[in-house]
Amino acid sequence: MKKYDTPLIDDLEKGPWPSFVTEMKKAAKNNEMANDAVGHLEKCYSTKVGYWKHGGIVGVLGYGGGVIGRYSELGNEFPGVAHFHTVRLNQPSGFFYTSKALKEICDIWDKYGSGLTNMHGSTGDLVLLGCRTESLEAIFAEYSSRGWDLGSSGSALRTPSCCIGPGRCEWTNYDTLGLTYALTQEFQDEMHRPAFSYKFKIKASGCACDCVASIARADLSIIGTWKGDIKIDNDEVKNYAKTMDINAEIVNMCPTQCMSYDGKELEINNAECSRCMHCITRMTKALRPGGERGATLCVGSKAPIVVGSLLSWVIVPFIKVEPPYTEIKDMIRKMWEWWDENAKPRERIGEVIEMKGMRSFLEAIGVPPQPQQIKEPRKDPFIFYTEDDIAAYKAKEAEEKKTGKYKF
Amino acid sequence: MALPQRKTDIGPPDYKQFLPPVIQKNYGNWKYHEVLTPGTMVHVGETGDKLWTVRVASPRLLSTDTIREHCDIAEKYCDGYLRYTTRNNLEFLVSDEKKLEPLKKELKDRGFKMGGIGPHITNVVHTQGWVHCHSACTDASGLVKSMMDELYDYFESKKLPNKVRLAVACCVNMCGAVHCSDIAVVAVHTKVPTITHENFKNMCELPTVIGSCPTRAISPDPAKKSVKINAEKCMYCGNCFTVCPPISIKDPERDGVAIVVGGKVNSLRSNPKFSKLVIPYISNEPPRWPKVVAAIKHIIEIYAKNAKKHERIGEWIERIGWERFFSLTGIEFTFQAIDDFTFMRDTMRTSSTFKW
Ligand code: HEM
Ligand code: HEM
Ligand code: SF4
Ligand code: SF4
Numbered sequence: 001m002k003k004y005d006t007p008l009i010d011d012l013e014k015g016p017w018p019s020f021v022t023e024m025k026k027a028a029k030n031n032e033m034a035n036d037a038v039g040h041l042e043k044c045y046s047t048k049v050g051y052w053k054h055g056g057i058v059g060v061l062g063y064g065g066g067v068i069g070r071y072s073e074l075g076n077e078f079p080g081v082a083h084f085h086t087v088r089l090n091q092p093s094g095f096f097y098t099s100k101a102l103k104e105i106c107d108i109w110d111k112y113g114s115g116l117t118n119m120h121g122s123t124g125d126l127v128l129l130g131c132r133t134e135s136l137e138a139i140f141a142e143y144s145s146r147g148w149d150l151g152s153s154g155s156a157l158r159t160p161s162c163c164i165g166p167g168r169c170e171w172t173n174y175d176t177l178g179l180t181y182a183l184t185q186e187f188q189d190e191m192h193r194p195a196f197s198y199k200f201k202i203k204a205s206g207c208a209c210d211c212v213a214s215i216a217r218a219d220l221s222i223i224g225t226w227k228g229d230i231k232i233d234n235d236e237v238k239n240y241a242k243t244m245d246i247n248a249e250i251v252n253m254c255p256t257q258c259m260s261y262d263g264k265e266l267e268i269n270n271a272e273c274s275r276c277m278h279c280i281t282r283m284t285k286a287l288r289p290g291g292e293r294g295a296t297l298c299v300g301s302k303a304p305i306v307v308g309s310l311l312s313w314v315i316v317p318f319i320k321v322e323p324p325y326t327e328i329k330d331m332i333r334k335m336w337e338w339w340d341e342n343a344k345p346r347e348r349i350g351e352v353i354e355m356k357g358m359r360s361f362l363e364a365i366g367v368p369p370q371p372q373q374i375k376e377p378r379k380d381p382f383i384f385y386t387e388d389d390i391a392a393y394k395a396k397e398a399e400e401k402k403t404g405k406y407k408f
Numbered sequence: 409m410a411l412p413q414r415k416t417d418i419g420p421p422d423y424k425q426f427l428p429p430v431i432q433k434n435y436g437n438w439k440y441h442e443v444l445t446p447g448t449m450v451h452v453g454e455t456g457d458k459l460w461t462v463r464v465a466s467p468r469l470l471s472t473d474t475i476r477e478h479c480d481i482a483e484k485y486c487d488g489y490l491r492y493t494t495r496n497n498l499e500f501l502v503s504d505e506k507k508l509e510p511l512k513k514e515l516k517d518r519g520f521k522m523g524g525i526g527p528h529i530t531n532v533v534h535t536q537g538w539v540h541c542h543s544a545c546t547d548a549s550g551l552v553k554s555m556m557d558e559l560y561d562y563f564e565s566k567k568l569p570n571k572v573r574l575a576v577a578c579c580v581n582m583c584g585a586v587h588c589s590d591i592a593v594v595a596v597h598t599k600v601p602t603i604t605h606e607n608f609k610n611m612c613e614l615p616t617v618i619g620s621c622p623t624r625a626i627s628p629d630p631a632k633k634s635v636k637i638n639a640e641k642c643m644y645c646g647n648c649f650t651v652c653p654p655i656s657i658k659d660p661e662r663d664g665v666a667i668v669v670g671g672k673v674n675s676l677r678s679n680p681k682f683s684k685l686v687i688p689y690i691s692n693e694p695p696r697w698p699k700v701v702a703a704i705k706h707i708i709e710i711y712a713k714n715a716k717k718h719e720r721i722g723e724w725i726e727r728i729g730w731e732r733f734f735s736l737t738g739i740e741f742t743f744q745a746i747d748d749f750t751f752m753r754d755t756m757r758t759s760s761t762f763k764w
Contacts, residue, residue, distance in 0.1 A: 008695045012550055015557030016521060016564075020467040020539075020549040027471035034471070037539070044538035044547065045694040048660035052542040054653035062416050070540060086540065090420035097426050099479030099488040106472035115472045119492050122533060122584040129469070129540060138411055145412035147421045163494065166436035167427060168451050168459060168501075175436065177423050188417040208675035212494045215680050216588035216673045253718060255677050278676045282718070285440045303582040305647050306622045308750050311588070311680055345616060346651075 001032055004039035008046060027115035033130050034114045036080025040072060058085055058133050060140040063192045066150030067136060083132040084114070087139060088125035088151035090184065093177035094164050095120060108142045122217070123201060124161030125151035149188075155346075156194035160184050162204035163211035165224075171280060172206025173224030173293040174321035180204050182325050183332070196336070197343035197352075207289070208277045214298075214312070219349050220332065221298040221312040222321070228291010229270045230279070236286035237266045250279050294320045297331065300350025310350040315362070317372040331365060338364035359384075428489035430459050430503040446564060447522025448512070460502040462511060465521040465531060465556075465563065468496040469539065469549055477518070485511040495531040495573075497524055521563070527570050529562035529708075533585040534576040543646055544578035545663035546595035546692050551576045554696045555593075558705055569715040569724070572708060573672070580645050588671040590721040591704055592683050595665045595692075597644040600637055601657040608634035612652035620647045622749070664691045666744075667703055670722035681722045686733075688744035703739075710737050729763050 012021045024041070027034035044050055056069025068086040075082030089105070105126070109115060114130030121127040131139060140150065151159035160183050163169070165176030183202060184191070190200075203214035206224040214221035240246065246266065251259045258272035259279065266286070268279075280287045297319055298312035319327060339349045342356050353361045362369060400406050427435070434453030441451040444460075451459045478498055482490040485507045491499050500515075502508050515522060524530030532555060535541065537548035555574060562568060575589040579597075586592040617635055618626050625641035626648060637648070649655045667690070671683030686707075690699045707721075714736060715724035725733045734741045747755040 009550070011695045012553045015553070016560040017553055017556035018465050018467045018521060019553055020469040021553075023467055023469050023471045023474060026473050041538060041547075045550070048663070048692050048694060049658050050538040050542065050544045052540065052544075054542050054649070060414075070542070084540070092420050092426050093423035095492040095494075096423055097490055097492075099482045099490065101421070101426065102475055102479050102490075106475050110472050117470050117472065117475065118468050118496075119466065119470050119475070119498075120468075120496060122535070137414075141411040141414040144415040144418060147418065149416075149418045149420060161494075164491075166438075167431050168438065168461070170438035170440055170451070172436070181420070181423055185419045188419055192417060210673050210675070210680075213585055213588065213673040216585065216671075249717060253677055274675075276675045276677060278718070281676060284442075303587060304580055304622075305645065305650075306620065308622075309582070309587040309682055311682070344619065346619070 001028075001035050002039065004035070004042060006038060006042040009038070009042050024116065031110070031115045033080040033084065034116055036078040037084065037114060037116065037130060040074065040078045040081050043074065043078075052084075056085070058136060060136050060150070063150060064194045065152050065154040065156050065192065068153055069133075080114075081130070084130040085133065085136070087113070087128040087131060087136070088121065088153060088159065089128060089143060090149050090151040090159050091120055091124050091126045091161070093162055093180045093184075094167050095124075096167065104146060105143075105148070108139070108146075112139050112142075121151075123151070123158050125159050150192065152191040154194040155196045155198050156192070156200070157187050157190040157196070158199050158201045159191070160202040160204065161212055163206050163209075165204075165206040169206060169211075170284065171209065171277070171289060173226050173289060174206065174295055175323075176204040176206045176224070178323065179222065179321055179325055179328070182323065183329070186325075186329055187332075190336075197339065198346045198348050200336070200339075200349065202332075204295075208275060209281065214301075216301050216311055218301060218312065219299060220335070221301060222295050222328070223298060224293070224295050224321075225275055225318065226289040226291050226293050227318060228289075230268050230273065231288045231290040232266055232268065233286050234265055237261075237283065238264075240283050240286055244282075250282055253278055294318050297328075299335065300348075300353055302348045302350050306346075307351050307354065310348075310354075312350070314373045315365075316367055317370060334365040335361075357384075426489070426491075428459075428487065428501050428503060430457055431501070433457060434459070443526045445522075446525055446528050448508070449525055458503075458505065460505065460508050462500040462502065462508070462515065462522060463493070463524050463530075464498040464500070464515060465523065466492070466496055466498045467549065467553065468531070468534065481511070481514065481518075484514070493531075495524075495533055497531050521560075523563040523565070527568050528566070529556075529559050529568070529572050529574065532556060532574040532576055533589070535578045535583045537578040541578060543581065543650060544595065545597055545646075545658060546578050546593075546665055547694060548576045548578045550695055551593055551665075551697050551700065554698075554701050555704055558701045559708070562708070568708070568712050570718050570720050572711070572721060574704070580647075581650070585673070586668065587682055588673045588680060589668075589683055590671065591667065591669050591707055592671070593665050593667055593700060593704075595663065596689070597646055597657050597659065598662045598664065598689065599644060599657070599659050600639045600642045601644070601646070601649060601655045603634060603637070604654040604656070605629070605632040605634040607654035608632070608652070611654055617648055617652045617655075620651045621645075622647065660692075664689050665697075665700055666690075667700070667707075669707060670725050672720050672722050677718070678720075678723050678726070683722075684730075685745050686737075686739055688742055707737055707739075731763055 058069035112135040116129040118127035162176040162180040165172040203218035258269040297316035301312040534548040575592040577586040629636040667687035668683035
């Protein structure tokens with residue numbers, strides 16, 4: 001194997017934080033592809049520019065995605081990265097593994113690929129970094145025969161992902177792992193055979209802490225919530241009072257100012273609570289969500305390209321999340337149908353809602369307008385009315401004339 | 409050797425087979441948790457069962473040998489169970505308290521780093537950079553390593569008013585979490601792209617290229633059977649390159665990074681926020697990006713000194729006002745920080761209430 005002189009990236013092996021260069025060199029010890037990846041990266045560092053060729057369309061038979069094709073411009077100098085494709089493996093919900101399963105994944109990858117991985121991609125997939133086109137079918141056969149399917153790429157449903165939820169969190173309002181697994185299985189076709197205008201991501205968080213950042217990184221963000229009272233254990237509150245200034249740290253930081261504490265009892269006016277999670281996360285032994293559990297569905301978040309970044313906004317304030325999740329599945333299908341009818345190529349669903357308006361979207365998915373969907377009503381008077389709207393207003397006024405009572 | 413029979417549309421394996429018995433037993437029935445150290449916490453179930461978690465730093469880019477090492481440790485102390493987090497840390501799940509201290513000792517002896525739980529700095533969500541992406545205008549892994557070496561104390565021990573979430577994206581596609589992090593680095597181009605016109609008609613679809621430009625800087629150039637770019641309108645986002653290979657935008661001397669601050673995704677106290685631009689440009693300086701690292705450290709120190717307990721960076725800034733953020737940090741306020749894209753009308757100050 002070629003020996004590369006790598007003074008620049010060698011510097012990144014120093015210091016306390018675990019080094020990706022050390023990882024690359026570890027793999028490079030007995031893997032030609034990883035070895036050339038090391039030399040290739042040093043070259044990038046010395047010239048301050050990347051050498052990956054634009055795009056690359058590769059994959060496995062029957063699927064339209066799951067593999068990111070990549071070729072180096074410097075294939076002659078670094079033959080090990082001439083092809084350096086990424087395989088996305090669909091991770092298990094919550095990123096839980098057994099050592100047996102992971103070792104099997106590693107053994108297969110060492111046989112065909114570079115021995116380099118990302119644990120994990122930002123969308124959630126277990127990313128296998130660097131292999132040649134002719135190995136792809138073999139890689140797929142090895143993994144799929146052992147129960148591991150590819151994740152997704154392209155204009156498709158991307159690999160859904162979730163927070164740890166009921167696996168290890170007392171705050172979750174529904175089974176994030178179960179829902180994510182169920183949706184992934186339900187929509188296998190939409191994941192593997194791109195048929196959308198653009199990508200569509202689903203992420204599931206058990207509460208407003210949003211540990212999987214669904215509100216910022218998913219076209220559909222499913223965020224757990226509850227309808228009912230926060231359960232208070234006032235004995236535990238007393239324990240917290242020994243080390244915590246409850247008025248300063250909890251009561252005064254409550255965004256809706258719906259709490260009070262008189263030095264003995266903590267009280268919450270639950271009707272005014274917006275379920276932000278601050279108090280619960282600071283006093284985990286004393287406070288817990290209570291009552292009916294479910295989720296809020298938010299739609300639209302995306303990175304800046306093309307029209308600017310968006311955060312998901314509320315579409316369905318409350319939905320039950322219980323197996324077999326029929327209501328959520330139906331809702332997702334209706335969203336896709338509307339998106340499919342209205343999108344131009346490479347338009348995310350959030351951008352299309354901005355273009356076509358919330359009314360069109362909400363009517364298509366059968367959700368009524370509700371004040372929970374907005375931060376504030378519109379400021380401008382550039383309002384659309386349908387003939388039916390006006391007829392309804394006129395009918396109401398006629399009714400008022402009869403009864404002598406206004407109905408706003 | 410013959411290959412095994414391939415299967416399609418099977419999806420991921422059922423996660424239930426990977427849950428340790430203590431989780432299967434207490435699934436959905438956790439009562440509370442306590443953070444014991446920045447690297448360990450314990451969850452207590454309604455049954456009284458306990459589950460200890462040891463969180464370990466990871467560079468995200470891992471060799472199979474290191475993953476096998478993770479597995480060996482999990483076999484020794486955790487019956488083979490382990491997981492990774494949404495910020496790409498590694499977690500060992502311990503159900504036998506007797507194994508907790510020996511596990512921590514072995515991790516320490518092997519050089520693994522424990523931390524990141526509570527009001528600390530944890531792993532940096534980042535992207536592919538020069539390791540694998542064609543549109544990268546910086547290297548994500550190198551930046552992350554340089555940042556975390558400098559900020560390491562905040563991972564292992566040093567407390568902050570609240571968590572500080574860091575992210576790096578190697579281009580404005582912002583794969584990951586840059587647009588919603590407390591402090592983030594986004595790589596930028598600063599020059600108008602050039603076009604190899606003779607390849608355009610074979611490799612690009614005209615309407616897609618025109619539609620890709622956020623500022624409508626691109627128009628057809630029928631004579632060349634290609635497109636032209638209006639240099640006055642182009643802000644170098646590179647999205648036209650994404651859809652059309654003959655467009656070229658990389659420039660080693662002009663590519664660099666910008667720093668944004670004040671974003672968050674959770675709804676605790678205040679609503680989720682986007683991160684906002686404060687430093688428009690710093691040159692790429694591999695392998696250590698010293699100025700980028702110094703800027704981030706400086707912002708964190710000013711935040712740590714001035715914010716109230718539990719305030720995230722964005723909440724602190726909104727309380728004191730952006731003008732005060734700039735004066736406290738001494739960061740120069742530039743034209744670049746004034747929005748001239750779609751959000752302008754929401755970002756101007758439409759009142760005379762401000763601080764000197
Ligand atoms: C060709 C260069 C690119 C490469 C190598 C690349 C690679 C990646 C990878 C590896 C991830 C994590 C994926 C996963 O977890 O499965 C990712 C996420 C993402 N990509 Fe890209 N990508 C590229 C181009 C783009 C483009 C052109 C866009 C948008 C126009 C884009 C937008 C995103 C976004 C928004 C995410 C993050 C989503 C999330 O965190 O959930 N990427 N990319
Ligand atoms: C349903 C599919 C397609 C539609 C509706 C479509 C539509 C168009 C339109 C409207 C133009 C603009 C013509 C003009 O204003 O000058 C165009 C140009 C072009 N399209 Fe497509 N196109 C399609 C598929 C494709 C495909 C598959 C390719 C390449 C593989 C392609 C390559 C091009 C190129 C290179 C041009 C520029 C031609 C020139 O300026 O000389 N198109 N297309
Ligand atoms: S999002 Fe909420 S339920 Fe999920 S892990 Fe985070 S705190 Fe727990
Ligand atoms: S770089 Fe961005 S702004 Fe410039 S022409 Fe291309 S798409 Fe338009």
